[in-house]
Amino acid sequence: MKKYLLKGNEAIAEAAVRAGCRLFFGYPITPSTEIIEYMAKHLPAVNGTFVQAESEVSAINMCFGAAGAGVRVMTASSSPGISLMQEGLSYIAANELPVVVVNIVRAGPGLGGLGPSQADYFQATKGGGHGDYRLIVLAPSTVQELVNLTQDAFDLADLYRNPVMIMADGILGQMMEPVVFQERETRQLPAKDWATTGAEGRPRNTITSYSLQNEIGEANCLRWEAKYRSIAAAEQRWEQYMTDDAAYLMVAYGTTARIAKAAVQMARKEGIKVGLLRPITLWPFPVDGFKSLQGQIKGYLSVELSAGQMIEDVRLATNCSAPVHLCNRQGGMVPAPEEVLERFKEVFPAAAAAV
Amino acid sequence: MKKYLLKGNEAIAEAAVRAGCRLFFGYPITPSTEIIEYMAKHLPAVNGTFVQAESEVSAINMCFGAAGAGVRVMTASSSPGISLMQEGLSYIAANELPVVVVNIVRAGPGLGGLGPSQADYFQATKGGGHGDYRLIVLAPSTVQELVNLTQDAFDLADLYRNPVMIMADGILGQMMEPVVFQERETRQLPAKDWATTGAEGRPRNTITSYSLQNEIGEANCLRWEAKYRSIAAAEQRWEQYMTDDAAYLMVAYGTTARIAKAAVQMARKEGIKVGLLRPITLWPFPVDGFKSLQGQIKGYLSVELSAGQMIEDVRLATNCSAPVHLCNRQGGMVPAPEEVLERFKEVFPAAAAAV
Amino acid sequence: MAKGTVEVDKLRCKGCSICVEVCPQKVLNLSKEPNPKGYYYARQADPDNCTGCAMCALMCPDVAIRIWRQASGN
Amino acid sequence: MAKGTVEVDKLRCKGCSICVEVCPQKVLNLSKEPNPKGYYYARQADPDNCTGCAMCALMCPDVAIRIWRQASGN
Amino acid sequence: MTEKMIISGFGGQGVMFMGKILAYAGMLTNKEVSWIPSYGPEMRGGTANCSVIVSDEEINCPVVNKPSLVVAMNGPSLEKFLPALIPGGLLVVNSSIVKNDVTRDDVRVLKIPAQELAAEKVGKANLANVVVLGAMLAKTDVLTLDDVVAALKEVVASKRPEMLAINRQALEVGMNYVKENQL
Amino acid sequence: MTEKMIISGFGGQGVMFMGKILAYAGMLTNKEVSWIPSYGPEMRGGTANCSVIVSDEEINCPVVNKPSLVVAMNGPSLEKFLPALIPGGLLVVNSSIVKNDVTRDDVRVLKIPAQELAAEKVGKANLANVVVLGAMLAKTDVLTLDDVVAALKEVVASKRPEMLAINRQALEVGMNYVKENQL
Amino acid sequence: MKEVFKRTGALTDAPFHYCPGCTHGIIHRLVAENLEELNLLGKAIGVTPVGCAGFCQQYFNIDMQGAAHGRAPAVATGIKRALPDRFVFTYQGDGDLASIGIAEVMHAAARGENITTIFVNNAIYGMTGGQMAPTTLPGQKTSTSPFGREPSVAGYPLDMPKIIAQIQGAAYVASVSVDSPKNVLQAKKAIRQAFEYQLAGRGFTFVSVLSTCPTNWGMSPVKALEWLRENMMKNYTLGVLKDAAAQ
Amino acid sequence: MKEVFKRTGALTDAPFHYCPGCTHGIIHRLVAENLEELNLLGKAIGVTPVGCAGFCQQYFNIDMQGAAHGRAPAVATGIKRALPDRFVFTYQGDGDLASIGIAEVMHAAARGENITTIFVNNAIYGMTGGQMAPTTLPGQKTSTSPFGREPSVAGYPLDMPKIIAQIQGAAYVASVSVDSPKNVLQAKKAIRQAFEYQLAGRGFTFVSVLSTCPTNWGMSPVKALEWLRENMMKNYTLGVLKDAAAQ
């Protein structure tokens, strides 16, 4: 199979085109801009349309309209731009529209910096917009996985009629790695008979999230909640590395998962029994992955490019059954594998001593 | 002391005026509109200025400018409007500007409904905007407390140079209760020597959150984190009710805290040893309040107008030391005290049986 | 002069009285009894004078008016 | 004709060559050696012709030019 | 002593005002009070209502799910809130407008032809709400006529002092109607 | 065998291209590769650099904190990245421009007067980067000249086939310079 | 007897929830009749604003989407780009379009987006209970300009059709009123023209309709029509402000 | 010898980070010189955009705030309302002002906000590496209009001064260029006029300055000035578009 050397951002864009994405609305922002530039260049050739929106607010609402019209659509941005999309995302979730949103996270808050960051974890997983809703959040950690998960994202969005976010950072977005575009089995997806495509030949469709009666509002909430439960049951994804005999577990996703993996390898060389659990879905958080290991693990190290956000989900997923510590860098800085291992030994001296 | 019968929204506005708020920027939205209407009417009389912003995006950025210029400023909105403020809030937090923001939460997601809701808890407490930052979040449960906490909010904002959110719902915003405006001790607050007021007679000030060097970005993050830690150490607030001998604890804030209190009273009549812990600060979450009770409590019931959000913080605060269950209504619906008690008995049958 | 017949949908009418005012022939007035929603609805008080000019219908915000016309001389 | 003297701040200059082009007297050119930032900075190649008209300074994006003028006849 | 009231009618019938006066009266007599309106566009065109609690005890739950007193100023209000009224509770009906049958026999019912009374005895049909208020006061112990007059003084008289006397008159008309007819 | 490289210089010196060619060459020989640029306005006016890893093993951490090979196309690059070079690592310097002293003696240093070589021996001063690439290949085992030529074929030749020969020539000039001078 | 006026089938049977005398209803009818007459019921997709017309998807007998406050032109853009052969329009109030949503409508115009926007200007925020709109007239009292709109503090009204007409991508811009039968007929024509231009692929079309809000103006419906005539029509010039085809 | 040109003290000593030949630098100087000449260093508060000029708080020797992308006019409004006697201006690029921030600038104008906006139109997004701006010319190639801006898909350029001039609250609107010494002097005058109007409390003032982006236009600085002259100046009329005092 042909290998391409692609930037992460380009890989996302190409994967989207191959997944049938025919509309893209976006507004430039570093470090995600290559996605929209790629779309501007390549969508016309497949009869797709790229529109540079006047803002991220407009971009997400254009996605709303297009998704409501039944077409595969995507937008991409980075942290401040994603913040501007929160109202729109809440509307999209409430109207159950399949939209794929890419967040190539940069250092925040505020204008911040352009360095890699994972500080938008809470925003993505707990809902930065108002009301109870969930995005399906996918966290690739290689350029190849950016490709695969982007393609999955469109299927998941259509399957569950739910917005899906692909979350990565500037390192993943900017780096080049070899990728292949595999032929993928086409998933059986429900017909979009709810879409507003003009009512010719069928009863008319309306898409709205307004409910003045609280009873109806509650019924909607319960319906959404049931959907989220079924997603949580069916779609948790994670990778386990060296966990069979692990007494300790590093937990990391995206870029930090790669670094943590290197740290695990270094630790293993020293005889330390530590493994890695890499959440691939950040929502639903891979609680099942933790459950299967819970008995054997004496301590967790959450490796993050934030002040410590996923660590809360790790504690919740493990029911606080063992201590969970944090190894982090912030503001665009990235820890070296050595640093992660050092931190590990610092918080779990017993692990190193046991060797 | 003179008692006034005021709507919650009016009480907030009047309290703000009395706290020295002289600028208000806002955009109307039900059920918070009375706040901006009150400000439009009453600020001119105290030489203040009300500006109706063209949107919530503008409103929060006007607040940014005014706070940066050293003046006490407030905005108010409800859920969708607050979502639109997320980028601005992240900027305000990053620039450490004292702004008071009121969210009279309505049912979401999307356009949703106007009924009371607590489904913006995550957004408020975990940061709906990008990057690691925190709002101080105050959750009053009576109109009198709306007054008191609004006045406190301005002090806290100035003291910590941090945005403060007052979070309530349509019931609290729309209801009338008697209030008094107490003379309050004036807190010693730091001089705003960082404000951009024109550089006459001093070195110039700049307010910016941009850092192209990751090292500087990280230093900023660490400085903010240290501040948040000190707030968490000093400013946790909660109310305990009937907790001395309680074996079970209901946890609820705002409107639901009132309902839960009624439920506790009913339970106590039946001899059930249950108490109430009412978080007053949602961030910092009153972890200390839970710690002091942890040994004695066999189970928690988180009473919420959401799909279950605060429940995560309860589990984290109690280190999962006892089961935490949820009693909730959604979409604008509110549980009756009877319903809460019934749910309590359902999840803790032993508590009722023990009587 | 043409002869018109106006039918007001009593349930739709909100008694805003715009049609009453706009009718050049002063054909319409409001009922004394409210409809089930509590509105005093419009009705033809002076049907003979109606020309079927449709001005009332053009201005009715609730699209509650239907009009027939018989051309004069027919 | 007035006589001008132009001083280019060598460290500020980025060698954009706008001043070189705009100078009506063709007084300026770019250095052969770069400054510490790697730019070939502007300098007075033909100082005698400078009239001190300041066109170069008006157009310099880096505000790197300073000009003195001696009025003719002075 | 706690009275949990729902007062409901068309927009324009003054039901919010009725509730406010009651809450105000409660506050002036140092009782605990709360008042919650229905709000937002649900009001537009439709019915409006407010929930008022006046109590000697702290009011925890301000939402009135099970009122002890319902005032129905129009038909839809009766239909909506009668089922919630607690057994033994008081239903006050503006019988000038409400023609519905009262389908429960475990509640006390007070029918006041408020429109007529207001028009004929007060001379102002739009004071029907105050007439109903007066009638209601005859049947609840939580507030007295004087309490309400005191509240009117503060609320009405501050803006339109000339309205005080006629409001008082309307209250009395309502109260007397109950007494005279031994309702 | 793993080579972790940082290639750094002014914007315009073609350092990104050098990195890409190396990564491409690695990919074509079925090695694991990664390439990360510096990005954003930090590039504007200042220096640009990229990190490239070519390895026989899976690349976990793509960030190069401790390079085994540093290419410094200008002075600031040398200052910035020399301290990070691992002991025994290779420093390749474009000595036409870089006049700084190399302050470490625990690393291997390769000084290439690339500008001159490119101008004189290739006839195109702007191929200094390719000359350096060639020189570098003489001293690393991770990739051969043929690997890089193959990469150039795919990357350059697809767009500007006429450039292939001269690029190849520049590579050879660099490599030969090292060999001839027994550096 | 000939039926000379009947309720168009492009409206559903649902009774309007608007206040008595609110001219949103007239404008609804005009839009609906044009949809029917141009045979668009099967291919039209309407976009609902947030505002009093936020429920209008209940009334138009076509496919509809409900946009976030102010974002209808962005949503319509998404629909139109997805389905270029469908007919797409937005229906928006003055708060929705001229305040929070001004960026979206300006840029839809700039893009020459082939959609139609019906702009209902009642000089106030109806839905939320009568706050100042960007189109509120100087001196006009609203709940957020309780002493009358004072331009030195609250600025001047925005004349949206005048502004949109400046934008190259706008193919047709008209300003109409529904205060009288004559003007109602004019308004219908303008909407018709805009719709036909969209069908011809001419670009962005915009019809501003002056409308009443008796409730929040605190006037009877009839009085409100007068106020509209005497105040709004003086501030906002009626007529076709731009017609790309005619130029 | 008389010093006829020296670097104004209203600029700090920090060297500009702009690319060689970028005319942002000229515009900075003009703003700074006017600040100095009007003796405003102690009372001016500037608002920085997001864009290449996002670091300009390092260059102007005054108090400054850095706004979120596009929101400078809102931030400036907050400052001005807090401190009405201070002098407040924004400095914004075409992406910042005409795209994401168009609502804020239009409404600052509508409110007659007593601030000044300097609008730097270089027909492109400089900072992010050369994407299409609302002011990009038809046919112009950018990284998001790689085949040249095609109006039928990407719309037409927005002429901001023309639009702002339509708004009643705008007191002064000028369109200038910095392509030549003569135009630079004109530009300085326009900025001076705007500043003086603000000092006189006349309302919103707006100066649009045509500027180059040699880097993203892919031209030498000198060539860029020519391109500006031959293309941008033909699309965007220079001159004073509105002068409330003169009217």
Ligand SMILES: Cc1ncc(C[n+]2csc(CCOP(=O)(O)OP(=O)(O)O)c2C)c(N)n1
């Ligand atoms: C983001 C957001 N802000 C505010 C609101 C509240 N809101 C609903 S409608 C409206 C204004 C309606 O006014 P207009 O657009 O003029 O329509 P009208 O009701 O007058 O027809 C506002 C501010 C909202 N729903 N969402």
Ligand SMILES: Cc1ncc(C[n+]2csc(CCOP(=O)(O)OP(=O)(O)O)c2C)c(N)n1
């Ligand atoms: C919300 C948000 N969206 C996008 C960006 C990325 N961004 C930074 S500057 C810029 C555009 C700059 O262009 P312009 O305003 O024309 O200024 P110039 O650089 O050309 O001077 C963009 C899109 C951002 N920082 N924030």
Ligand code: SF4
């Ligand atoms: S059709 Fe004409 S004459 Fe007849 S009622 Fe209507 S307006 Fe009057």
Ligand code: SF4
């Ligand atoms: S115009 Fe229509 S709604 Fe109004 S009174 Fe006449 S028929 Fe009734």
Ligand code: SF4
């Ligand atoms: S001052 Fe005039 S003559 Fe002298 S160098 Fe400058 S532009 Fe040339």
Ligand code: SF4
């Ligand atoms: S214009 Fe200024 S920066 Fe450019 S070459 Fe001349 S002196 Fe140097």
Ligand code: SF4
């Ligand atoms: S509030 Fe105003 S705009 Fe809304 S329906 Fe009522 S009259 Fe019409």
Ligand code: SF4
């Ligand atoms: S990118 Fe363009 S606008 Fe930005 S500094 Fe460089 S030349 Fe100037």
Ligand SMILES: [Mg+2]
């Ligand atoms: Mg309106």
Ligand SMILES: [Mg+2]
């Ligand atoms: Mg620009």
